[in-house]
Amino acid sequence: MSNISSDLVLFNELVDVLINEEEQHPVADRIEADKLYDAIDLSLNATAMVDEELKTVLKDVLVSTPKTATRLFFNQLFGGRQGKAVLGDLLAVMLNNSMYTYKVAGPQVGIELEIIRQSCDMIGYGSQSNGTFPTGGSMSNYMALVMGRDAKDPDCRLNGMSKPMVIYTSKESHYSTAKNASFAGIGKNNIRFIPADSRGRMMPEKLEAQIIEDLSNGFVPTYVNATAGTTVLGAFDAIDEIADITEKYKIWLHVDGAYCGSVIFSDSFKHLVKGIERSDSFSYNAHKMLGTPLTCSIILVKDKKHLHNSFSNDADYLYQTDGDDFNLGKTSFQCGRRNDALKFWTLWKSVGTNGLKQIVDQQFELANVALDYIRSHSDYTLYSFDDSISICFNYKNIDPTTLCTALYEHQITVVGFGSFNDDTFVRLVTINANNKKQDILNFFKVLEEFVEKHPELVGATEAIQA
Ligand SMILES: *Cc1c(COP(=O)(O)O)cnc(C)c1O
Numbered sequence: 001m002s003n004i005s006s007d008l009v010l011f012n013e014l015v016d017v018l019i020n021e022e023e024q025h026p027v028a029d030r031i032e033a034d035k036l037y038d039a040i041d042l043s044l045n046a047t048a049m050v051d052e053e054l055k056t057v058l059k060d061v062l063v064s065t066p067k068t069a070t071r072l073f074f075n076q077l078f079g080g081r082q083g084k085a086v087l088g089d090l091l092a093v094m095l096n097n098s099m100y101t102y103k104v105a106g107p108q109v110g111i112e113l114e115i116i117r118q119s120c121d122m123i124g125y126g127s128q129s130n131g132t133f134p135t136g137g138s139m140s141n142y143m144a145l146v147m148g149r150d151a152k153d154p155d156c157r158l159n160g161m162s163k164p165m166v167i168y169t170s171k172e173s174h175y176s177t178a179k180n181a182s183f184a185g186i187g188k189n190n191i192r193f194i195p196a197d198s199r200g201r202m203m204p205e206k207l208e209a210q211i212i213e214d215l216s217n218g219f220v221p222t223y224v225n226a227t228a229g230t231t232v233l234g235a236f237d238a239i240d241e242i243a244d245i246t247e248k249y250k251i252w253l254h255v256d257g258a259y260c261g262s263v264i265f266s267d268s269f270k271h272l273v274k275g276i277e278r279s280d281s282f283s284y285n286a287h288k289m290l291g292t293p294l295t296c297s298i299i300l301v302k303d304k305k306h307l308h309n310s311f312s313n314d315a316d317y318l319y320q321t322d323g324d325d326f327n328l329g330k331t332s333f334q335c336g337r338r339n340d341a342l343k344f345w346t347l348w349k350s351v352g353t354n355g356l357k358q359i360v361d362q363q364f365e366l367a368n369v370a371l372d373y374i375r376s377h378s379d380y381t382l383y384s385f386d387d388s389i390s391i392c393f394n395y396k397n398i399d400p401t402t403l404c405t406a407l408y409e410h411q412i413t414v415v416g417f418g419s420f421n422d423d424t425f426v427r428l429v430t431i432n433a434n435n436k437k438q439d440i441l442n443f444f445k446v447l448e449e450f451v452e453k454h455p456e457l458v459g460a461t462e463a464i465q466a
Contacts, residue, residue, distance in 0.1 A: 010055060018062050026070035027411040028063065040064060071439040072413040072446070073432070077231070077259050080432030082291035082359070088346025089293045092339040099133070099337040100329025109326050112341035115348070119284075120300050122264050124277035130304035132311075132332050133297065133340045137258025138176035140283035140299040141225065143333060145180045147281060147306040148223035148252030154309065161185045166214050168192045169225035170202035170237060172420070174256060177225050186222070199385050200235035200420060202226060208245045215249075223252045228273050228284075229260025232418040232427065234388030236260070240275030247278070255282045258297065260389070262289035265356040269364060272387060280306070286344045289360055289389075291433055296340045307331040359433040363389045366430035369440045377444075383425045391428040392418060395447065398457050400426045403447075406457060412450045413443055 021028075031039045040060045049057075067073060069081040097105040099112060112133060120129040134140045145167070149156060153163050165186050169177045171193045181191050192214070194207045211221045224246050226237040239255060246253040255261070255276060261284030263269040264276070276282055279302070286296040301307050312330045324330050329337070348356060370391040374380040384392035394400055400417040404426060407413050418427040430440065451457055 006051075010051065014055070014058055014062060017059055021063050022067050022070045025063075025411075026067060026072040027408075027414055028065060028067050030409060030411060031064055066414065069432075069434075071432070071435055071442070074428050074430070074443065075414040075416045077288050077429060077431060078285075078291075078294065079429065080291050080434045081293070082347050082433075084350040085286075085290075085292035085343045085347040088343035091346070092342040095339065095342075097339050099339055099341070100327065100332065100335060102326035105328070105339070108339055108342060109328055111345045112328060112339075113326075115298065115341055115345055116300065118353075119264070119298060123273075123282060123300065125282075125300060125302045126277075128303045128305075129300060130307055130331065131298055131300035132307065132328065133337075134283075134299055134333055135338075136295040136297045137174070137256065137283060137285045137288075138179070139333060140258065140285075140297045141174070141176045141254065141256055142180040142183060143299055143307075143311070144225075144252075144254035144256075144281040144283065145177070145184050145186075145223055147301065147310045148254065149184055149186065150310045151252055151280075151306055152220060152222045156185075157310070163220045164190070164218065165222040166190045166192055166219045167223040167225070168194055168207055168210065168221070168251075170194050170196050170227060170230070172196045172200045172202075172230040172232065172235065173225055173227045174231050174258065177256075190219075196230075196235070200230050200233035202237045202242065204238060204241040204245060207242065211245065211249055211251070221249055221251050223254065226253065226255045226279070227259075228255055228257035228263070228276075229388075231259065232390065232420055233384055233392065234260060234390035235385070236272045236387070238275075239273060239279065243275050243278035252281070253279045255279045257282060257284040259285070259288055262286065262356075262360055265290075265353060266360040267357065268361055269387070277302075289363060289431060290344065290347070290356060291359060292343045292347060296344050304331070362433040362435075363430050366433075366435055366437070366440050367391055369437045370428055370430060370443075373441065373444055381425075383420065383423055384427075389430045390418075391430065392420070392425040393428070394425050396451065396458050398451065400424050403451075403457060406454065407447065407450060410450065412446050415443075 041057055068079055073079050097108050099105050102109050116131040134143055167181060167186055178188050178191060182188050192210050194202050194210060197203050214221055224242060226239055226242050228236050243253055263272050281299060281301045283297060283299040286292045287294045308331060367389045374382045374393050379396050381394045384390055404415055404417045407415060416427055417424055
């Protein structure tokens, strides 16, 4: 059997292979899904494998796995890699703590709490606030919804749903709210999807009108989800205006900042979440704008009693020492819980809050590079707006679905498409803060060169339109 030291030597060797591969082939060779098992030996067998052979298989897997950290990956709401965060995550794997008790996690508890405390201070949540690290943004939204539900009807935790609750979110919000409504016993049909304005922001006047209508029909307005960075356009709902309404009707206000909530780290961009201190809960994903490895999601709650009321369950076999404040399992969804705090803390500790600001600001700078380029080239049509790191456009009226698929299949660049109202477009996400201006300009260059070589793409669209 191998020992950990030699495994780590192997690890370093494989990482060298990966880094080299990322430089040589920023877009991995694509394996068709139906040929996958023929292309790489993924089979699990009864017999052991010697390290040399294992190394070969692992190399094959590394080389053909989609590269999300390279300068040609723009497909997702994450991308790139902050080295210090990787360091922290590797240490978390070695330590292998579980975050439920101080007894088992020790200083790691303090690390998690420090991130939560600093984040709460940054958004002006006050001394009663607290938070936790759920498994991701969807789970953060779920925890927020459960707290909002229980705040409206505490009895619901014991007896189940007895009130006709309804919840509100914009048409442009993330789909997790719909799933969560079903998990939380509220039901998908009891979500009110509020229309968005021409820039993708929830319309507060429509929200209030819907609440008034629901009240007059005997429903119980329970929860409003506002979004800081919508999934397609990267739009920011107007929190202050929405908070005027939620305060008036006593409804829980959650701000889903999974995508762009990290603007709280930037003096230049935190105005986009103005009024955040008036929300009841707020979540952000450090694995999106802040470049930490997946997943690293933080939910903050203005009044910590809600976290306790909704998520603590006494378990004498587990909570034997150290008091509740350091036994984080009292306020988490899971029992055993991965240490997602150390990677973010290692990054934050090393670059400081000023460094996190730079990471955020760089993404908006890259977005401006892309916006300028699109605005000064008449072959492009722009669909997105300022103050967003989602740059939405079409090129030469080529069908964006066809274009993105062709770029991916030819290993040119990995970028996705999205829709808003009746338009579908390419969505370039400038979230990789390691990228430079040159990398964004290079994206347009490789796209244009590709289209030049494939004139049928332009023709195909014209044929479809004709
Ligand atoms: C990514 C995203 C989520 C979901 O976060 P996961 O960590 O992927 O579960 C929720 N809301 C918004 C606005 C997002 O962009």
